Amino acid sequence: MQEGTGMLRIGELARRTGVSVRSLRYYESRGLLAAERTGGGQRSYQEEAVDRVLLIQQLFAAGLSSGDIAELLPCMRSGRTTAAMVERLERERARMEDQIEQLHAARDRLDGVLADARSRNATSTPTRG
Known part of the structure; x- marks a missing residue:
């Protein structure tokens, strides 16, 4: 974790979720996961990203495509459908x-x-x- 910021670097998020860095980058490219950028251009994530990545993994394991997941995540988060x-x-x-x-x-x-x-x-x- 980055000192004092409550943010996770991509390697830490990968370690905590068991998901590869490459997969996390893919999730970001598909709009499933949002990263902030440090001044040096490194990705950093809010703590909530851990739960989001685990949810994404569950949905993939259930057979949903990244497109399906992208459509479902907003309603799962807001409860509005x-x-x-x-x-x-x-x-x-x-x-x-x-x-x-x-x-x-x-x-x-x-x-x-x-x-x-x-x-x-x-x-x-x-x-x-």
């Missing part, structure tokens, strides 16, 4: 629910394969004697 945005958010939520169900089904199938493999290994372990 249009009817069209509410509809969009509902569609995104439904898509995520479908994705979660598919992941649960895949996990359940994997559990079955693992149980079978463990059972076979337990019964076929050679004994020494």
Whole structure:
């Protein structure tokens, strides 16, 4: 953190969020994250940028594009949405629910394969004697 300013340099923001410096620059170029510039031209961020970057990461992980995120962030921050945005958010939520169900089904199938493999290994372990 820069001394006495309450601001984070890009390396510190990267470290605290687990996001690469390159990704942070990309977020800035897409309008997802705002940086201030020091007199020397270095990026610096408000403390709130940590939570914003973590939110951006969650939205990417949920399958949203940077364009989708750019549209959603303002309403998520302000709490104000249009009817069209509410509809969009509902569609995104439904898509995520479908994705979660598919992941649960895949996990359940994997559990079955693992149980079978463990059972076979337990019964076929050679004994020494």
